[in-house]
Amino acid sequence: MSKKEHIVIIGAGLCGSMLALRLAQRGYKISLYEGRPDLRTTDISAGRSINLALSDRGLRALDMVGIADKVLPLCIPMHGRLIHDTKGNTFASNYSGRKGEYINSVSRGDLNALLLTEAEKHENVNIHFNKKCINVDIEKPTAEFQCYLTKEEFTVDADVIFGADGAGSALRKSYYLEKKFLFSYSQNFLTHGYKELEIPADQVGNHQISKDHLHIWPRGQYMLIALPNLDGSFTVTLFLSYDEGEYNFNNLTTIEKVREFFESEFPDTLPLIPDLKNEFFNNPTGSLGTVKCSPWYYKGKTLLIGDAAHAIVPFYGQGMNASFEDVVVFDEILDQYEGDWDTVFKMYQKTRKEDTDAIADLAIDNYYEMRDHVANPIFKEKRKLEMELEKAFPEEYSSKYSMVTFNEHISYAKAMKIGRAQDKALLNLIADKEIDADLDMKQILQQVQKETDEILEEDKIARLK
Amino acid sequence: MSKKEHIVIIGAGLCGSMLALRLAQRGYKISLYEGRPDLRTTDISAGRSINLALSDRGLRALDMVGIADKVLPLCIPMHGRLIHDTKGNTFASNYSGRKGEYINSVSRGDLNALLLTEAEKHENVNIHFNKKCINVDIEKPTAEFQCYLTKEEFTVDADVIFGADGAGSALRKSYYLEKKFLFSYSQNFLTHGYKELEIPADQVGNHQISKDHLHIWPRGQYMLIALPNLDGSFTVTLFLSYDEGEYNFNNLTTIEKVREFFESEFPDTLPLIPDLKNEFFNNPTGSLGTVKCSPWYYKGKTLLIGDAAHAIVPFYGQGMNASFEDVVVFDEILDQYEGDWDTVFKMYQKTRKEDTDAIADLAIDNYYEMRDHVANPIFKEKRKLEMELEKAFPEEYSSKYSMVTFNEHISYAKAMKIGRAQDKALLNLIADKEIDADLDMKQILQQVQKETDEILEEDKIARLK
Numbered sequence: 001m002s003k004k005e006h007i008v009i010i011g012a013g014l015c016g017s018m019l020a021l022r023l024a025q026r027g028y029k030i031s032l033y034e035g036r037p038d039l040r041t042t043d044i045s046a047g048r049s050i051n052l053a054l055s056d057r058g059l060r061a062l063d064m065v066g067i068a069d070k071v072l073p074l075c076i077p078m079h080g081r082l083i084h085d086t087k088g089n090t091f092a093s094n095y096s097g098r099k100g101e102y103i104n105s106v107s108r109g110d111l112n113a114l115l116l117t118e119a120e121k122h123e124n125v126n127i128h129f130n131k132k133c134i135n136v137d138i139e140k141p142t143a144e145f146q147c148y149l150t151k152e153e154f155t156v157d158a159d160v161i162f163g164a165d166g167a168g169s170a171l172r173k174s175y176y177l178e179k180k181f182l183f184s185y186s187q188n189f190l191t192h193g194y195k196e197l198e199i200p201a202d203q204v205g206n207h208q209i210s211k212d213h214l215h216i217w218p219r220g221q222y223m224l225i226a227l228p229n230l231d232g233s234f235t236v237t238l239f240l241s242y243d244e245g246e247y248n249f250n251n252l253t254t255i256e257k258v259r260e261f262f263e264s265e266f267p268d269t270l271p272l273i274p275d276l277k278n279e280f281f282n283n284p285t286g287s288l289g290t291v292k293c294s295p296w297y298y299k300g301k302t303l304l305i306g307d308a309a310h311a312i313v314p315f316y317g318q319g320m321n322a323s324f325e326d327v328v329v330f331d332e333i334l335d336q337y338e339g340d341w342d343t344v345f346k347m348y349q350k351t352r353k354e355d356t357d358a359i360a361d362l363a364i365d366n367y368y369e370m371r372d373h374v375a376n377p378i379f380k381e382k383r384k385l386e387m388e389l390e391k392a393f394p395e396e397y398s399s400k401y402s403m404v405t406f407n408e409h410i411s412y413a414k415a416m417k418i419g420r421a422q423d424k425a426l427l428n429l430i431a432d433k434e435i436d437a438d439l440d441m442k443q444i445l446q447q448v449q450k451e452t453d454e455i456l457e458e459d460k461i462a463r464l465k
Numbered sequence: 466m467s468k469k470e471h472i473v474i475i476g477a478g479l480c481g482s483m484l485a486l487r488l489a490q491r492g493y494k495i496s497l498y499e500g501r502p503d504l505r506t507t508d509i510s511a512g513r514s515i516n517l518a519l520s521d522r523g524l525r526a527l528d529m530v531g532i533a534d535k536v537l538p539l540c541i542p543m544h545g546r547l548i549h550d551t552k553g554n555t556f557a558s559n560y561s562g563r564k565g566e567y568i569n570s571v572s573r574g575d576l577n578a579l580l581l582t583e584a585e586k587h588e589n590v591n592i593h594f595n596k597k598c599i600n601v602d603i604e605k606p607t608a609e610f611q612c613y614l615t616k617e618e619f620t621v622d623a624d625v626i627f628g629a630d631g632a633g634s635a636l637r638k639s640y641y642l643e644k645k646f647l648f649s650y651s652q653n654f655l656t657h658g659y660k661e662l663e664i665p666a667d668q669v670g671n672h673q674i675s676k677d678h679l680h681i682w683p684r685g686q687y688m689l690i691a692l693p694n695l696d697g698s699f700t701v702t703l704f705l706s707y708d709e710g711e712y713n714f715n716n717l718t719t720i721e722k723v724r725e726f727f728e729s730e731f732p733d734t735l736p737l738i739p740d741l742k743n744e745f746f747n748n749p750t751g752s753l754g755t756v757k758c759s760p761w762y763y764k765g766k767t768l769l770i771g772d773a774a775h776a777i778v779p780f781y782g783q784g785m786n787a788s789f790e791d792v793v794v795f796d797e798i799l800d801q802y803e804g805d806w807d808t809v810f811k812m813y814q815k816t817r818k819e820d821t822d823a824i825a826d827l828a829i830d831n832y833y834e835m836r837d838h839v840a841n842p843i844f845k846e847k848r849k850l851e852m853e854l855e856k857a858f859p860e861e862y863s864s865k866y867s868m869v870t871f872n873e874h875i876s877y878a879k880a881m882k883i884g885r886a887q888d889k890a891l892l893n894l895i896a897d898k899e900i901d902a903d904l905d906m907k908q909i910l911q912q913v914q915k916e917t918d919e920i921l922e923e924d925k926i927a928r929l930k
Contacts, residue, residue, distance in 0.1 A: 182754075186651030187650055188649045289647075373929050376929050424926075428926050459889075462885075464844055
């Protein structure tokens with residue numbers, strides 16, 4: 001088996017640069033093409049703006065390529081949600097009842113820069129910036145690029161081409177338009193968009209609100225969140241409907257109206273966001289979409305990976321983690337079938353697709369959970385009980401959130417299936433007041449497990465399996 | 466309000482010609498454009514091939530436009546499924562326990578011809594055949610066509626343009642490519658395709674197998690079905706994977722292999738399909754896909770309707786019925802908001818979308834039910850019990866199938882929600898042997914209703930509503 005094969009990777013974002021690094025470590029000749037300039041030498045936003053939450057699945061990939069220790073200094077641990085009501089009161093809701101389980105706020109730009117630098121240390125890696133992919137001939141395969149600076153167009157031959165070019169993937173577009181095979185494809189937008197704002201650091205460079213939490217202002221039809229940055233600031237994101245409800249992006253056209261909205265719904269944030277007018281009217285309104293498709297590959301010639309194959313909404317903090325886990329799973333498949341790209345691609349999708357479908361659906365679930373349910377009394381009681389169960393039985397109980405976020409050895413699909421049944425069991429036991437105050441924690445655990453098993457069994461019978 | 470507005474309808478299939486007829490009855494000036502020749506004067510397949518099953522929702526639309534009595538002579542009633550096992554044994558499974566509830570096998574071509582003729586009786590309707598839509602300018606709005614005969618291209622102005630142009634809609638493609646708004650869109654193909662075959666009439670023109678049934682040969686991974694035609698023949702459809710399993714479309718490349726497949730799986734059909742070789746190798750292999758999208762409209766200028774908005778797989782026999790029901794619902798919305806197309810289109814989608822999403826999902830459910838579950842003992846016991854319940858309590862009990870097929874006053878979305886819960890209740894009661902032989906039918910009904918209500922309530926609590 002030759003390791004001299006030439007691999008073209010389209011897109012040097014988080015997934016593309018992680019993949020380049022891993023395949024370089026395996027000895028392939030890598031050409032990595034990126035449409036934007038080098039973010040290490042140019043002052044650009046990395047293009048995607050919602051802060052990233054790095055957790056165990058992402059860390060596993062960083063471990064695999066041997067750079068986890070270089071990433072930790074970039075991270076700010078967030079141990080739970082801090083929920084703000086309209087009167088400025090807060091309450092904390094931990095992510096886990098176990099010690100050492102937390103998520104990490106990290107800058108997309110810093111992490112991307114580190115991955116590029118690590119990849120470039122390999123002499124078999126060449127990175128080409130300002131080269132935008134405009135088309136892929138999936139049969140040959142070749143990729144066509146245009147240089148942003150010279151406008152010159154050129155074509156690159158490859159043995160294999162990976163599309164790690166994100167939600168707007170040029171490779172995926174080629175699959176769709178060329179109609180060489182039946183291509184199942186979906187793009188689904190939420191009715192809400194988002195807008196970034198900033199809580200700057202205080203005068204001595206400290207965080208103005210707790211940096212140990214992901215802050216949420218849940219209001220049902222809209223939501224504000226804030227994640228801490230290393231420089232003492234917070235990146236704040238407003239999620240709001242384009243055109244429905246009393247306040248929406250279409251009708252918030254004056255600073256007076258925007259202030260009225262914030263005073264009514266997020267009053268405690270107004271003193272913290274001094275540049276509200278400028279940010280609200282100058283920052284773009286981003287859209288929130290889910291992309292699913294199949295197949296991801298064409299013969300043994302091209303493969304979609306990361307957001308190009310499965311873009312998800314940001315509400316589970318799993319977008320980057322899922323893309324990094326793609327590379328881990330792909331690497332395991334390569335261990336088994338290296339040398340036979342047809343089989344590698346087929347087995348990779350077979351192994352991975354149900355999990356990326358699951359995290360896409362879980363991320364939509366969390367959209368409703370974050371903007372609405374977190375303020376619901378039954379939901380709050382459920383989370384409190386789950387924290388107690390995780391604390392009392394760290395080995396025996398994991399919430400859905402824990403399975404998704406902290407248990408990289410449970411697949412997303414399994415976490416979804418069991419987690420949803422467990423949530424349903426808990427909510428129904430609480431609503432029906434079946435969890436007796438006289439029971440000890442062990443009895444409650446058994447009650448929850450029994451109810452969860454029954455729900456899973458009933459669903460199975462209903463599917464006639 | 467002027468009724469002189471000029472409406473262009475793209476597509477003179479079942480939905481387009483039904484819509485043209487109804488809007489003509491309301492006084493609009495209608496230009497109906499169709500890419501194919503006039504099927505009344507040209508010997509063509511109507512383009513879509515799976516036989517149609519006309520049921521109550523479709524009949525309601527035919528009633529609305531006043532031609533139901535002209536359609537009934539074209540119909541062959543099918544009272545249930547006749548299921549064939551591999552040994553040639555059959556058993557019947559009725560569609561309903563009530564009298565007078567059946568579905569109708571009808572020829573797409575005959576029905577389409579009738580609708581065209583009825584529409585043309587109105588002097589405010591002009592039908593243009595052989596004019597294929599190649600683009601729509603949704604802002605003006607104008608539609609661009611090419612004449613199949615002269616290859617000439619021309620543009621048509623309209624006050625409003627309807628895209629009734631089916632699963633491959635040109636109007637929908639304009640929405641997708643123009644990117645004037647966030648367009649949520651999905652196309653999902655099954656892993657199985659289909660192939661049409663024929664059981665001809667016997668020598669005196671009679672049906673060779675029961676014409677009162679929809680015949681099914683369910684085999685898990687594949688399935689054969691047959692629907693009767695007026696001329697004594699049956700249209701047979703084979704549903705088979707493209708590339709998986711021992712037998713699939715890719716590996717059935719010789720008549721010997723095809724015969725071996727039929728002898729092993731559908732032996733009783735071999736003597737009935739004399740032209741198997743010719744039909745199997747000359748008829749095209751069709752694909753099976755679901756299309757969903759949103760929004761269906763652009764301002765008050767253009768609207769997608771029928772398959773163009775929501776193509777579904779054929780397994781519930783509801784494709785035509787859903788498209789006809791679109792016209793009924795649209796007509797009701799027009800009653801309320803006529804004169805304000807913006808509001809008409811918005812309210813139409815708001816009213817209708819959840820129902821077309823539901824029938825799309827129900828049709829996928831039925832794919833698994835038909836090819837697999839119908840042969841499952843628990844499923845068979847459930848259907849038997851449902852027939853008894855419908856017979857004993859015609860007013861109080863309806864199966865999911867009955868709600869979808871025979872109850873046009875229950876929306877698809879409601880039929881899905883209640884029907885799925887009821888199915889789950891029945892299957893679990895049967896599997897757990899909780900339906901006691903000593904109970905009378907009234908007690909069983911109450912037991913099923915109680916269990917169904919509990920399932921609905923538990924789901925509601927789990928959604929925190």
